[in-house]
Amino acid sequence: MKKKRIVGALLACAMLCTSLTACGGGSSTAAAGSKGELNLFIWTEYVPDSVIQGFEKETGIKVNASTFSTNEDMLAKVKSESEGAFDIVQPSDYMVEQMISQGMLQKLDSSKLTNLKNIGEAYQKRAYDPQGAYSVPYLGGVAAIAVNTSKIKDTITGYADLFNPKYKQSIVALDDYRAVLGMSARSIGLSMNEKDDAKIAQMKAQALKLKDNVKLYDSDSPKSALISGDCNLGFCWSAEIALAMKENPAIKIVFPKEGAYVFLDNWCITKGAKNVSNAHAFINYMLKAETAKAVSEEYPYLQPNAAAVDLLGDDYKNNKAQNIPTDVIKKGEYVSNLDTETLTKYDAIWTELKK
Known part of the structure; x- marks a missing residue:
């Protein structure tokens, strides 16, 4: 959170x-x-x-x-x-x-x-x-997408859009490996809680596509980068986006069509x-x-x-x-408590993504 x-x-x-x-x-x-x-x-x-x-x-x-x-x-x-x-x-x-x-x-x-x-x-x-x-x-809430519509003219509908190479150095993302890897998984139709090695490999390949797009990882106050204009896209907690929207009405919230990370x-x-x-x-x-x-x-x-x-x-x-719409919560997914072996694999992906 x-x-x-x-x-x-x-x-x-x-x-x-x-x-x-x-x-x-x-x-x-x-x-x-x-x-x-x-x-x-x-x-x-x-x-x-x-x-x-x-x-x-x-x-x-x-x-x-x-x-x-x-x-x-x-x-x-x-x-x-x-x-x-x-x-x-x-x-x-x-x-x-x-x-x-x-x-x-x-x-x-x-x-x-x-x-x-x-x-x-x-x-x-x-x-x-x-x-x-x-x-x-x-x-509670969800990890949603923030879009500065005065800068981003494309129609953003889901997590998958954040992986577009055109958004190089444009994104502030949560400094949270379960959130970012989970979002990566959801963007290609997988669960945030995959244990199968083949699916984890798919998640890794997708996550690494974010390396150049993420300018800043920040879980404490990601709204700051959005409000300042340092980043024009965000993968943030819904309340952070709500606060950014108050400061800059051009910032809009998008609930991902793939189903959001719910917490x-x-x-x-x-x-x-x-x-x-x-x-x-x-x-x-x-x-x-x-x-x-x-x-x-x-x-x-x-x-x-x-x-x-x-x-x-x-x-x-x-x-x-x-007040997140009920249908967004129902369509979303919670992070599960995974076994140590699986979490070690997730952590290794996270380390490679951020290095």
Whole structure:
């Protein structure tokens, strides 16, 4: 995700501070830290500072937040630290499954998550965690195509168009090997999760065609290259494209005809977490309709919190870059948790693509 956390300008901060009361932050004067602490490991530019501050003010719990840029970076860091160094992590769908299989997460206490009812029915049963025992959905979306229509006059309809040699040094792409290789696979009619060697070879041949077309790999803020005009095409998270569209109306979003890479990021509590009660309190706070609304107002990803969607109104509901159409989600594909041998092959392709 994908996926973001940013310190806003003074005006933006002032506006966001106004929303703290709506998030519950204005109802308490508890000093942050008086009720212990909480250690988060979250995606960059993904959880508004105002929301974290609102939680601290309401609960008196001090939040320490560290950030990561890829699921694999997060996994490696959690493994390298002592058990329980982070109370909450924020893995994507396939990474939840991987961390469960490796015994790195603990089951949630649903009795402490009274706001879980706010999650829409479509997101309550998830293949990577069928019973919702280990994870709670946060935000989602797709990896779509951004087109600066003032510069690119061709009609772009799918991932396959990004491999055209005429777009040399024109693309900002996600710095994410599962996303880029998955997109390459989808562009030639394959799955993002191929295990067969012959199909992996086809995926590799297609992916390497991107070498000259990609000017920049950036998962943290790919919108920056689009807004500046440094790149006129993007393979980006849908919310990044939504934010770029606000800055430059010539930038349009294209949902690939082949079917998009779909993702859903989650809240999880690590095995051995030292602040389990505080972790449940934070997740429950993030599940509040008002809190989720504040999140979506700053980071316009797909919002699985149905109660928050009701509060966001028509501007959100009618913006396809934010509220991804149902048919796009249904046609898309999630990344799966693949075996180590297959992932090693994928990693080798990625290394060759980027060298």
